[in-house]
Amino acid sequence: METDFKHIPIMLSEVTSGLNIRPDGIYLDCTIGGGGHSSEILKHLKNGKLIGIDKDQDAIDACTKRFKGKDNVILYKGDFKDIEHILNKLGVDKLDGVLMDLGVSSHQIDTVERGFSFRFDAPLDMRMDSSQSFSAMDVVNKYSLSHLTRVISEYGEEPYAKSIASNIIKNRPVTTTKQLAQIIENSMPKKVVFSRGGAHKKTFQAIRIEVNGELDRLFESVMYLISKLKSGGRMAVLTFHSLEDRIVKNAFKLCATDCLCPPGTPICICGHKKSVKLINKKPLMASKDEQLQNPRSTSAKLRIVEKL
Template identity: 50%
Template sequence: MDYRHTSVLLNEAIQGLNIKSDGIYVDATLGGGGHTFEILKHVTKGKVIGIDQDDYAIERATERLKDYDNFIAVKNNFSNIKEVLKELHIDKIDGIIFDLGVSSFQLDIPERGFSYNHDMPLDMRMDKSGTITARHIVNGYEENELSRIIWEYGEEKWASRIAKFIVQERESEFIETTGQLVSIIKKAIPKQVRQEGSHPAKRTFQAIRIEVNRELEILENTFRDAVECLKQGGRICVITFHSLEDRIVKNTFADLNKDCVCPPEFPKCICSHRRKLKIITKKPIIPSDDEINENHRAHSAKLRIGERV
């Protein structure tokens, strides 16, 4: 089956990379290959590396980009960016892009267990070789821990009630499928609330997916490593889809933009911290109304851009 993937903020990200034809660029979240494909149109003498931990993404993008001999696909986690470049004998790069969150085709393949719209085994692993699945979390975490991740990662105000209902339900029956979990969430959230806004399971599924893949834990260090890998004038572009991701990007960029981190009461600087990043986007770039109308998954997207100094 051919799964359609539409890259969000595509033109804005490509423009933000400030691409040179002989440069070396990294798409750290290869996914459907949309951003990589556009980068390759501009890079005629350089290289473009696509990284993804999902076997299907690697296979799909490799097929899509088979006509480009300057494209290199790497199965790995983007947190290992320094190791990936070292293995490719690349010292510095001219740009890197991160398109965070779950890929459209991962959502669109019911068997992956990411979607609350299909009744499938609970999985949600981006890397299928991982040992922890959504099933382990839903059936194994203590109630207080379930409540914490649903609240923190999903920003779900009914987190404690949902966690309570999950624990009560699993005492009598193991929770194996997305359909079972959706049913429990609907029971936990009052009817009048369920009828408002988006799908009632959206925030809880997001939270469990983030926990399964340890998505937020690695972000800050990954962005710092990526900036270290940039040449002077190289660009980093990060597209986020919820406030937790965006806050990490914003705060990390702000810290890398500082020349001194000494306490204000110090009479002079004694730290060794030096500014590494110029912030190009004082405020994040958001999709146009037209893009949101054409692609509903774009509605919460934000793009932040920085340049190595």
């Protein structure tokens, strides 16, 4: 069933085949969004079960509608940072597969009043979970110069972070997406604004990451979910920028490595044993065709591991 939640699932066939789905398995989609990937996973299940989590009530509502009548689908509004608590609450011990499709959905970006995009004018917001009180308005209007510079520099990898942060502070209160976009443009040389073809993207990404705590406990969540996989079970993670990809890569690498003793240690004293194998050494990228059809897939990286 179609819903009015617009999001094109990225690398759909790569994700589905990468999960190597067992028809009777228990699958967890940590970021179900509009249910695009989950719907494909469901096609491969016979007696299996699908658990879908999202922190956005719009996503849970859309999936409730989309999967109406399917008694093998469990939907849960929550944050995957609380995954241990969520799985305990649902009485789920082991999993056959896990998917994380990180970041924002097109629905979130394209819903004007949610204030994620510099393309529309709206009150600054950017909360994935609208029941959370902390929003972009707080980051932009309450942070100190050094704190705001750090957020824009670290999460946006923006070379003009200091100039942007100081202009934000001079122009407070900053309340709308267009106002913020104009301040960002005025904080860098004109030729950079034109050459980048998206002067605002890095700062908007940084503020969004801060508002939603997108990198907080990501490493721990990936590690915990790997520990919950059954032997032969797989975990697939789609990332959209280098910061989250680095965290996933490091977690996967740690779990795919035997000894973690410092180089030169004569015999292993750590006793660490690898628990997964990497299915792809280098992350998979969307095909050129998909990138042309869906520009949001251009920055996607897909990493997959299999539990030993």
